[in-house]
Amino acid sequence: AKTEGRNTVQYFSEEMDARSRHRAQLLGALKMALARDEFVLHFQPRMNLDTGQIVSVEALLRWDSREMGKVAPDVFIPLAEESGQIIEIGEWVLREAIATLGRWHGLGLNHLSMSINVSALQLLRSKLAGQIRALVDEFGIPEYCVELEITESMVLSQNSQPLSNLWALKDLGVALSLDDFGTGYSSLSYLKQLPIDALKIDKSFVRELGPNANDNTLVQTIIALGHSLGMTMIAEGVESEEHLQTLRQFDCDEIQGYWLSRPLPAKECLEFIQAHEQS
Ligand code: C2E
Ligand code: CA
Ligand code: CA
Ligand code: CA
Numbered sequence: 112a113k114t115e116g117r118n119t120v121q122y123f124s125e126e127m128d129a130r131s132r133h134r135a136q137l138l139g140a141l142k143m144a145l146a147r148d149e150f151v152l153h154f155q156p157r158m159n160l161d162t163g164q165i166v167s168v169e170a171l172l173r174w175d176s177r178e179m180g181k182v183a184p185d186v187f188i189p190l191a192e193e194s195g196q197i198i199e200i201g202e203w204v205l206r207e208a209i210a211t212l213g214r215w216h217g218l219g220l221n222h223l224s225m226s227i228n229v230s231a232l233q234l235l236r237s238k239l240a241g242q243i244r245a246l247v248d249e250f251g252i253p254e255y256c257v258e259l260e261i262t263e264s265m266v267l268s269q270n271s272q273p274l275s276n277l278w279a280l281k282d283l284g285v286a287l288s289l290d291d292f293g294t295g296y297s298s299l300s301y302l303k304q305l306p307i308d309a310l311k312i313d314k315s316f317v318r319e320l321g322p323n324a325n326d327n328t329l330v331q332t333i334i335a336l337g338h339s340l341g342m343t344m345i346a347e348g349v350e351s352e353e354h355l356q357t358l359r360q361f362d363c364d365e366i367q368g369y370w371l372s373r374p375l376p377a378k379e380c381l382e383f384i385q386a387h388e389q390s
Contacts, residue, residue: 213250240279263295281306314348
């Protein structure tokens with residue numbers, strides 16, 4: 112039994128070693144990623160349910176590392192946040208996303224907005240409003256066509272910097288939406304005080320939508336509450352015709368998800384939008 116115990120400990124620590132080695136490798140590769148031009152943005156369209164028009168696309172970061180292969184954002188974004196690199200990466204994302212929107216506006220898609228995910232550290236550290244003002248000037252798009260997606264935890268922090276950044280963005284005229292809505296803990300009365308324009312209902316709620324009406328009341332209630340606060344209600348993770356019909360019935364404003372399109376490389380997303388406009 113004694114040797115067994117020792118083996119277990121040894122086995123366990125080997126596993127720990129492997130894991131921290133992998134983490135260190137990821138962090139090392141991440142440091143080189145910007146310089147090596149290993150990031151690319153994919154774009155996922157979002158549709159208004161009343162008009163059928165594609166109103167916005169969400170920029171989603173992709174990393175194909177020379178050493179580590181394709182790494183999912185759920186893995187590398189938290190690492191980049193811990194290491195502080197998310198500031199630099201986030202600036203790259205802002206520039207790339209706004210430049211892409213500039214090109215698409217130039218092709219006549221003037222009504223289109225670009226949704227960009229920002230991380231807690233960016234809201235805490237960066238002068239986001241100033242950066243975005245410079246970028247919309249450079250690429251010639253109206254500031255209201257830029258939409259930033261933040262999460263509840265970012266504005267619940269004790270620090271006042273995220274909130275003052277939020278108001279500066281609001282003053283600039285940038286649109287603000289709350290991502291993963293329903294998974295956090297903020298009260299509606301608190302949300303009401305924030306300069307938020309839209310709520311994105313988390314895909315974990317949308318996934319549960321089905322033929323059994325009882326399961327659907329939560330989403331119906333979320334949409335009604337959001338509307339009572341004057342928010343545009345967006346559902347993410349819409350995968351099926353059934354999801355879509357249920358959300359329509361509940362007067363959800365906009366949808367995003369595999370039912371409409373997966374996130375696509377820029378060229379393919381542009382072609383998708385152009386084809387959609389003609390249909
Ligand atoms: P998110 O902002 O909630 O993005 C939505 C995620 O759902 C994306 O995963 C998207 O590919 C996925 N998705 C879209 N439609 C469907 C669907 O119908 N069904 C399902 N099951 N999933 C769907 P992705 O691209 O892997 O991104 C994961 C997360 O990484 C994002 O979640 C966001 O929090 C973060 N992220 C991605 N790009 C950036 C970025 O540029 N900056 C920052 N700070 N975070 C980013
Ligand atoms: Ca998002
Ligand atoms: Ca989300
Ligand atoms: Ca409507």
